[in-house]
Every structure is written in C-alpha cells, then in structure tokens.
Amino acid sequence: MGKRGRGGGPRVMKRDFRQQRDNSWTEQRRRDGDQWASPVLENADFEEYYKAQGIVPEGEWDAFIQTLRKPLPTTFRINGRGRFAADLRDRLQQDFFSQFNENMEVDGEPLEAPKPLSWYPDKLGWHMAFSRAQLRKLPILKQVHELIIRENDAGAITRQEAVSMIPPLLLDVQPHHRVLDACAAPGSKTAQILEMLHQGTGTPSGVVIANDADAQRCNLLTHQTKRMCSPALMVVNHDATQLPILRDYQQKQAYKFDRILCDVPCSGDGTLRKAPDIWRRWSEKNGNGLHPLQLRIALHSAQMLKVGGRMVYSTCTFNPVEDEAVVAELLRKSQSALVLLDVSQELPALKRATGLSKWLVKSNGELFSTWEEAEAKQAHAKLFSSMFARGDTSDLHLERCMRLLPHQADTGGFFVAVVQKVAELPPSAFVTAPKKEPKQARAPAGKAAQKAADAAGWSAPAAPLPASQDRPQEGKAHAVLGADSERREQTAMEEVTDMAYEAAGHTQNFAEEIEDQDIPAATESAGEAAAAVEGVFEVLASGEEIEEEEKAAAAAAKECQGSTTQERGVDAEIDDPQAAAAAALEAQPEQTEQDSRPAPEWGSIRGGGARGRSTGGRWRGVDPIVPFTDTEQVASIWEFYGLPSGLKLEEKLISRSQSDDRKPKRLYYISEGIKHLLMLDENEQLKITSTGLKLFERQDAKDARTSCLYRIAQEGLPLILAALTKQMVFVTAQELLRLLTEGSIALPHSMRLSMETLSTPATYQNGTAEGGSSAAVANEEAAEGVQPPTKKPKTEGQEEERKERVPWNDPETLRQLESIVGGCCVCTLRNEEATALGFSAAFSGATEGALAVHAPMAVSCWRGRASVNHMVARPEAAQLAEKLRAALSKRDASAAPVEQPKTAQVQQPEDMEADATADAAAAQAPAS
Numbered sequence: 060m061g062k063r064g065r066g067g068g069p070r071v072m073k074r075d076f077r078q079q080r081d082n083s084w085t086e087q088r089r090r091d092g093d094q095w096a097s098p099v100l101e102n103a104d105f106e107e108y109y110k111a112q113g114i115v116p117e118g119e120w121d122a123f124i125q126t127l128r129k130p131l132p133t134t135f136r137i138n139g140r141g142r143f144a145a146d147l148r149d150r151l152q153q154d155f156f157s158q159f160n161e162n163m164e165v166d167g168e169p170l171e172a173p174k175p176l177s178w179y180p181d182k183l184g185w186h187m188a189f190s191r192a193q194l195r196k197l198p199i200l201k202q203v204h205e206l207i208i209r210e211n212d213a214g215a216i217t218r219q220e221a222v223s224m225i226p227p228l229l230l231d232v233q234p235h236h237r238v239l240d241a242c243a244a245p246g247s248k249t250a251q252i253l254e255m256l257h258q259g260t261g262t263p264s265g266v267v268i269a270n271d272a273d274a275q276r277c278n279l280l281t282h283q284t285k286r287m288c289s290p291a292l293m294v295v296n297h298d299a300t301q302l303p304i305l306r307d308y309q310q311k312q313a314y315k316f317d318r319i320l321c322d323v324p325c326s327g328d329g330t331l332r333k334a335p336d337i338w339r340r341w342s343e344k345n346g347n348g349l350h351p352l353q354l355r356i357a358l359h360s361a362q363m364l365k366v367g368g369r370m371v372y373s374t375c376t377f378n379p380v381e382d383e384a385v386v387a388e389l390l391r392k393s394q395s396a397l398v399l400l401d402v403s404q405e406l407p408a409l410k411r412a413t414g415l416s417k418w419l420v421k422s423n424g425e426l427f428s429t430w431e432e433a434e435a436k437q438a439h440a441k442l443f444s445s446m447f448a449r450g451d452t453s454d455l456h457l458e459r460c461m462r463l464l465p466h467q468a469d470t471g472g473f474f475v476a477v478v479q480k481v482a483e484l485p486p487s488a489f490v491t492a493p494k495k496e497p498k499q500a501r502a503p504a505g506k507a508a509q510k511a512a513d514a515a516g517w518s519a520p521a522a523p524l525p526a527s528q529d530r531p532q533e534g535k536a537h538a539v540l541g542a543d544s545e546r547r548e549q550t551a552m553e554e555v556t557d558m559a560y561e562a563a564g565h566t567q568n569f570a571e572e573i574e575d576q577d578i579p580a581a582t583e584s585a586g587e588a589a590a591a592v593e594g595v596f597e598v599l600a601s602g603e604e605i606e607e608e609e610k611a612a613a614a615a616a617k618e619c620q621g622s623t624t625q626e627r628g629v630d631a632e633i634d635d636p637q638a639a640a641a642a643a644l645e646a647q648p649e650q651t652e653q654d655s656r657p658a659p660e661w662g663s664i665r666g667g668g669a670r671g672r673s674t675g676g677r678w679r680g681v682d683p684i685v686p687f688t689d690t691e692q693v694a695s696i697w698e699f700y701g702l703p704s705g706l707k708l709e710e711k712l713i714s715r716s717q718s719d720d721r722k723p724k725r726l727y728y729i730s731e732g733i734k735h736l737l738m739l740d741e742n743e744q745l746k747i748t749s750t751g752l753k754l755f756e757r758q759d760a761k762d763a764r765t766s767c768l769y770r771i772a773q774e775g776l777p778l779i780l781a782a783l784t785k786q787m788v789f790v791t792a793q794e795l796l797r798l799l800t801e802g803s804i805a806l807p808h809s810m811r812l813s814m815e816t817l818s819t820p821a822t823y824q825n826g827t828a829e830g831g832s833s834a835a836v837a838n839e840e841a842a843e844g845v846q847p848p849t850k851k852p853k854t855e856g857q858e859e860e861r862k863e864r865v866p867w868n869d870p871e872t873l874r875q876l877e878s879i880v881g882g883c884c885v886c887t888l889r890n891e892e893a894t895a896l897g898f899s900a901a902f903s904g905a906t907e908g909a910l911a912v913h914a915p916m917a918v919s920c921w922r923g924r925a926s927v928n929h930m931v932a933r934p935e936a937a938q939l940a941e942k943l944r945a946a947l948s949k950r951d952a953s954a955a956p957v958e959q960p961k962t963a964q965v966q967q968p969e970d971m972e973a974d975a976t977a978d979a980a981a982a983q984a985p986a987s
C-alpha cells in the first residue's frame with residue numbers, strides 16, 4: 060500500500076505547515092548546536108564510482124569535482140520568440156548588461172559580466188554568476204537581481220537551470236505538434252515547450268499533454284503553466300508507465316504524439332551544485348533502484364510516439380545505469396524501430412561529452428561489467444541484466460547521447476538522448492514472457508491482438524459503464540479501470556513513486572525547485588500554491604519515518620521486481636498490456652467493428668472525475684470535464700461582447716462541475732486539439748487535473764445590473780481581445796496606470812444617470828434574469844430614494860488621498876464609457892500609444908500565438924453605476940502597472956510623476972468612495 064500517509068508523519072508535517080510551525084526535521088538536520096551545519100561537499104563512494112565509469116575525459120577530473128562544489132550560477136531565458144522577446148533582450152542589454160565590463164572587481168575579486176548562453180538561440184538565454192557578497196556590495200548587481208525577479212514574476216523571463224533548457228530545444232516542437240511531457244512537474248520544460256507550440260500566430264493546432272504521477276505536483280504544474288494562458292494544454296495525473304493510449308476511431312489508429320519528453324525521475328546527482336545535501340546521501344543504490352521505472356516510462360512513451368516522431372530522454376544524473384543503460388535497452392527492445400539521432404550539429408556551441416559505450420554496475424560494494432560476474436559473486440539479487448552494457452553496443456551508437464559536465468560550461472550535470480521512431484514497435488517489447496503469475500492462460504497467438512485490445516479498453520462500449528461493471532478483463536490490464544483497479548493502480552503508482560522519491564532523495568530537490576520557482580504567496584492561486592507546498596511537505600519525513608519507509612520501499616521494490624532467482628532481464632519488469640495492445644493492432648491493422656462507429660458527439664461528460672457527480676466517474680476527488688453547451692447563455696455572452704459567430708464558443712467551452720452545470724462558476728476555452736483529444740476519451744480514462752484557459756467567470760453580485768451573467772476573466776482576455784466588438788474602452792496610458800494602481804476610477808456625476816438609461820436593461824440577480832426596463836430600474840431607485848451614502852474620512856491621510864482622486868476626464872474616454880452598458884468591460888491602451896510604448900495593439904493580431912506575455916495591455920473591468928473597477932488579482936495588476944510605468948518612464952526619459960490634468964472635474968470625495976465601494980462589491984474583483 061502507499062506509505063505516505065502512514066505513521067502520521069507527513070500529516071503532522073502538513074499540520075505544522077498550516078499552523079506555520081517550524082519543521083523540526085529540517086531544523087535538526089541543518090543546525091549543529093547554535094551554528095548552521097556547514098554542508099559536506101564530498102563523498103568517497105561518489106568519486107570512486109564515477110572515476111571508474113570514466114564519465115569525465117582524461118585530465119579533467121579535478122576541474123569536474125571542484126566545479127561540483129561551487130554554487131550554481133543564475134540562468135534565465137527570455138520567454139517567447141520573435142519581436143517582443145528580442146525587444147526585451149535588447150532593453151536588458153542596453154539598460155543593464157552594458158554597464159558591466161571585463162575588468163570589474165568587488166573587493167579585489169573579479170566580477171563576471173552577465174553573458175548570453177552561447178548555444179541558446181537568438182541570445183535569449185543568459186548566465187550570471189554573482190556571489191551573494193558581491194550582490195550586497197554593488198548596487199548595479201542588486202538592480203539586475205531585482206529586475207530578474209520582477210520580470211520572472213511578470214512572466215517575461217523564466218529563471219531556469221541552463222541544462223534544463225536543452226531537452227525542449229532538442230525536441231524541436233512546431234505549432235502543429237502533439238506533444239507529451241511524460242514527467243512534467245514542476246513544469247519549467249513544459250512552459251518552454253508551450254512557448255514553442257505558440258510560436259506562430261493564433262491558437263496552435265497542436266497540443267501539450269503534461270503528465271505527472273504525483274497529484275500535488277500536478278497542481279504545481281498547473282500553477283506554473285497558468286501564466287502561459289494556453290488553451291492547448293492539458294495536465295493529467297497518471298503513472299507514465301500506464302498513461303492511457305487512446306484510440307482514434309476515425310483515423311483507425313491509436314492517438315500518438317509527434318514529440319515526447321521523458322524527463323524521468325532520477326537520482327539527481329547532476330543537481331549537486333544547488334542541492335549540496337546530495338553529497339551526504341549519495342549511493343549507487345539510488346540509481347539502481349530507479350532504472351526499471353525509467354525504462355518502463357521510456358518504453359511506454361516510445362509506444363505512444365508516432366513513426367517519424369522524436370522523443371527526448373533526459374535525466375539530471377551522471378549515472379550510466381540511469382542514462383545509457385536505459386537508452387540501450389530501449390533501443391534493443393525496439394528491434395531497430397527506434398534509433399538514436401546524431402544531434403551534434405544541433406545547438407553547435409553547446410559543450411558536451413559523448414555517451415559511454417560501456418559502463419559498470421555496482422552491487423554489494425563491488426563494480427561489475429557483466430551480469431554473469433555479478434551472479435558469480437552472488438551480488439545480482441538487486442540488479443537487472445538491462446543495467447549492463449551487454450556485449451558490443453557499437454550498433455546502438457550510444458556516443459550520440461550527450462552528458463553535460465558542470466566544469467565544461469559552468470552548469471549543472473545532465474544527460475540527454477534524442478530518439479527517433481522509424482517503425483512501429485514490436486508487441487514483444489511490452490509483454491512479459493509468462494512467469495509464475497497468470498491465473499488465466501494467455502490468449503492464443505492468433506487472437507492476441509484483439510485480446511490485448513480488449514484489455515486496453517479499445518473495444519469498450521461508447522457510454523462509460525458504471526464503476527461496478529467496469530472491471531479489468533484479464534491479468535494486470537489496468538487500462539480498463541473500475542473501482543478496484545483504480546485502487547490498484549493508485550497503490551502501485553504510489554509505491555513506484557514513493558520508491559522513486561526515496562531512492563532519488565528527491566525531497567531536497569523538490570524544495571529547491573519550488574524555491575527556484577518563486578511561487579507567489581498571496582495570489583489568486585494562493586490555494587493552489589499552498590496545495591503545492593503541502594505536496595512538498597508530504598514527501599518530507601522524519602529520520603525514523605525515512606528508515607521505516609525505506610524498508611517498505613525495499614519490500615515494494617521486491618514485489619515489483621518479482622522473486623525469480625534467474626537472470627532478471629528487463630522482461631521481468633515490462634508488462635504493459637496497453638502498449639502491447641497498441642503495438643499488436645498497429646502490426647495487424649485489420650478493421651474491427653468499433654473502428655467504423657460514428658464520431659462521438661460533443662456534450663457528454665469527460666475526464667473521469669467523480670467529484671460532484673451523481674453517477675460514473677472513476678477518479679475520486681477530481682472534477683469532471685463538462686462541455687458547456689447552453690446555447691441561451693452563449694448567445695447572451697455573444698451579444699453582450701459583440702463576438703463574431705466564427706468563434707463558435709458553444710463548441711469550445713467547458714466547465715469543471717456537473718452539479719451546477721446550468722450556470723457554472725467558470726468557463727474554460729479549449730483549443731480544437733484539446734477538444735479532439737477529449738472526444739477520443741470516450742471511456743474517461745484520462746485523469747485530468749486541468750485544461751483550458753479560463754475565459755469567463757459567473758457574475759454573482761447581488762446588486763449587479765447587467766444583461767450578461769458572465770464577465771471576462773483576465774487570464775482569457777488575450778485570447779478574446781481581438782474578437783471583441785462591444786464593451787471596449789480605449790484609454791490613455793496614464794488612465795490605465797491609474798486604474799491599475801488605484802483599483803477603480805469614478806465616473807463623473809453626469810454619467811451616473813446614463814447608467815440608469817441603459818438600452819439593455821435586463822437585470823440579473825444571483826444569476827437569475829429578472830427582466831425590467833431602464834425606466835423601471837430608474838423609477839425603482841427613485842422610489843427607494845437611492846442616494847449616495849456619505850461617509851466621513853477616518854484619517855487625515857485618507858482625506859488627502861481622496862481629495863486627489865479624480866474621475867475619468869479624458870473626453871474621448873468619456874465618450875466611450877458612455878457608449879458601453881453596465882457590467883464587464885475591457886479597458887485597453889489606445890493603439891497609437893500602445894505602439895509608441897512597445898506593446899501590441901489590441902487589434903494588431905500580433906499576439907504571437909496568444910502567448911500571454913506578449914498580449915496587448917488590456918484589463919478586464921467592471922463598469923458600475925458610479926465607477927469603473929479593474930478585476931485583476933492584485934499582484935498581477937501590480938505587475939502590469941510596473942510594466943506600463945517602465946515603458947512610460949523610458950518614453951519620457953525622466954521618470955516624472957504622473958501629472959493630473961488641471962481641468963479635472965473633481966467629484967465629491969464622499970460620494971466617490973461610497974459609490975466606488977459599491978461598484979467594487981458588484982464587480983467582485985478577485986483581489987480589490
């Protein structure tokens with residue numbers, strides 16, 4: 060059974076986290092009396108092991124080991140490509156990096172100037188190596204440091220380890236590609252892949268499926284990728300060795316991917332420079348324990364790759380047992396269907412060591428080059444034959460793998476292999492030779508394909524079966540999951556994942572990753588961030604618990620490895636009915652009855668989530684995917700915002716709740732590619748954590764008078780902006796800055812009346828249409844004697860502040876404000892000013908694939924009776940304001956304070972405050 064809940068440890072830690080108590084485990088480990096313990100930066104076993112492996116070229120060992128003891132430099136990449144990314148790069152260079160030169164020093168120590176990563180395209184990747192002491196002493200360094208944090212938060216750059224940027228670059232993703240990121244959390248590579256997918260204009264036809272076995276880390280993944288605002292992303296939560304292989308009935312083949320990234324869980328010793336704790340914990344057992352899991356992930360992924368497609372296998376370890384051994388066995392099992400690509404001419408400036416063609420495996424303190432040697436010494440019990448180089452490997456071209464060694468380019472350590480699929484994989488690659496296990500005999504040879512297809516769920520009926528009937532049909536066929544098998548799969552998944560965690564010593568790394576990612580503490584997504592952090596705490600455990608869990612992990616590992624005393628080749632590990640079924644059908648593509656069925660219809664629930672669902676749903680605690688097909692609501696949205704019919708919203712919107720599906724709280728927009736995938740998932744095999752771009756949110760305010768129930772979510776605004784023909788207000792940069800910083804700007808008194816003479820006066824209260832006419836509303840208010848409440852300022856400061864507040868006063872803006880109706884509206888920069896300040900114009904269409912960071916300066920707002928309020932979460936509003944302020948001050952050359960026009964018509968402060976408060980409440984701005 061899964062162990063993470065046992066012993067109360069993690070729960071206690073979660074509670075401590077919630078109650079903000081100190082974490083005694085980490086405290087004890089780091090403190091040595093009153094001093095912080097200095098980390099040990101050596102490990103004799105590590106040195107002996109890697110010297111023997113020959114991973115470092117002759118004469119470079121000392122440089123290698125010394126570099127491993129130094130902290131990792133900061134590296135970042137500028138997000139996106141094209142004009143906007145180049146502009147930011149040039150700005151950084153001009154304003155900051157040009158101030159450095161070769162001869163700078165701090166306290167006699169030379170200072171390395173920031174420099175572009177020589178191999179990263181278009182100088183969009185950067186490297187900076189300052190010590191903390193230098194940072195404190197030199198103001199320019201502090202400025203650069205703050206700039207990096209700010210731009211990272213604003214989504215313009217991403218702080219990411221240099222070596223971790225390599226796999227996505229070698230994947231060569233194009234906008235039409237279907238991409239699978241098999242082990243994706245926390246998501247730095249997923250974000251990079253998404254950028255590549257969005258490198259054209261408009262919504263890409265391709266998709267990115269980002270998977271991780273750990274549900275909490277899937278939340279982190281969702282949080283990290285949220286700022287990309289992509290409708291072409293789906294986050295799923297599966298063990299990558301059992302990711303469902305969906306059948307595309309129309310194309311009569313399995314749904315396969317053009318690109319797959321297998322950035323597998325590993326022992327992580329390539330991250331020693333940022334996780335020095337690994338020195339103390341390093342053991343070759345970590346790598347040995349992870350090899351089978353890595354191989355199974357790689358093999359199952361390879362089955363999901365299209366012929367002609369590219370797969371990148373990567374780890375952050377130097378260990379050949381987790382690197383070349385996995386790749387070699389993958390190639391061998393594929394029987395030449397997979398080949399290693401020679402990528403020596405890709406990223407030509409990247410310094411790299413070639414892959415090994417032979418290596419050693421350590422067990423019981425001894426190094427062995429063959430299984431037979433280990434067996435002769437009775438040291439083979441915990442090994443697999445696939446861990447060994449196994450004879451002549453020259454035909455596999457393992458030299459085409461690459462190992463990034465820290466001293467060669469001042470980076471972390473990494474391993475990358477790029478594989479191309481040239482033919483379908485043979486079914487034998489996935490099926491275990493019958494061992495002791497099967498209760499039922501295996502299907503006879505001729506029917507193997509159909510039998511396997513049954514097991515994989517391809518012949519299941521169109522409508523999902525109730526959980527009780529939905530049972531696996533044979534052996535370990537996890538593909539058709541009922542309640543029992545769900546439990547089984549989850550248990551197996553937890554065990555494998557737990558083993559991986561413990562073996563990899565990933566607790567430290569996870570904490571590091573989180574630290575690196577700078578999760579905002581108080582954003583709209585604070586809940587998600589907290590859940591993610593809780594996830595980290597979940598994998599932390601006290602010393603005793605680790606010991607106990609190690610025993611359990613060993614037991615689970617034994618169970619996983621089987622008890623055979625014969626040579627345990629990889630066959631003992633591979634039992635993948637889904638992949639076998641897919642391979643068998645691919646090999647005998649005769650059409651089955653199911654192949655000719657009509658295409659499924661949009662409208663039924665998908666995603667397998669059981670939460671809030673009266674029937675069906677195999678994934679407990681997960682929300683189902685509910686297509687939003689309420690044509691009446693869609694028509695009202697359409698009419699209110701003046702959207703063109705081509706958008707076909709009713710075919711692209713989903714919600715995540717069934718119980719409230721008539722008026723769901725949030726509506727998400729999905730791309731065609733994601734919709735296609737959802738349609739294929741007829742049996743709801745996918746466990747979907749998140750998908751789609753939040754486009755609309757229900758307007759719940761009691762006194763909100765608007766004819767449309769849904770307001771535009773800021774997140775989805777870049778996608779829909781160019782399509783809006785109503786409710787748009789083009790404002791000046793100064794007005795937009797004021798709106799973002801003050802939260803709301805009052806309407807002049809004269810315009811308050813115009814709200815009461817609206818042309819579309821239907822009112823919604825608590826989501827229910829109440830009808831009425833403008834005159835009725837006005838009369839009703841008059842009858843009630845609605846008067847602006849007056850309030851005395853509490854402090855002098857408040858009074859000063861309120862005196863300074865002026866209503867909208869630009870004549871053009873006022874004209875536009877008069878022409879819109881009450882409710883949600885969008886304030887965006889006027890086109891000329893946007894262009895002059897270096898932003899995209901709202902209707903330029905130059906949104907670079909709707910990548911949020913390059914979106915026009917536009918803000919989702921609420922036009923109330925007496926003011927306009929923005930509806931953006933506070934941190935995001937602050938970032939937008941900062942961006943705008945920086946552009947303005949650059950344009951004006953001097954950062955002069957925003958001048959208020961002298962002709963401003965000042966509204967009574969008391970009225971304004973009361974009205975603005977009422978409007979803000981009506982708008983229900985997330986953080987204002």
Ligand SMILES: C[S@@+](CC[C@H](N)C(=O)[O-])C[C@H]1O[C@@H](n2cnc3c(N)ncnc32)[C@H](O)[C@@H]1O
Pocket residue numbers: 223241242243244245246247248249270271272273276297298299300322323324325352356555556559
């Ligand atoms: C090296 S990390 C991936 C880092 C990620 N690619 C990135 O760039 O941010 C490995 C991930 O694999 C996940 N993992 C472990 N076992 C897995 C399995 N069986 N299937 C899928 N993911 C797994 C872990 O939860 C972890 O998030």
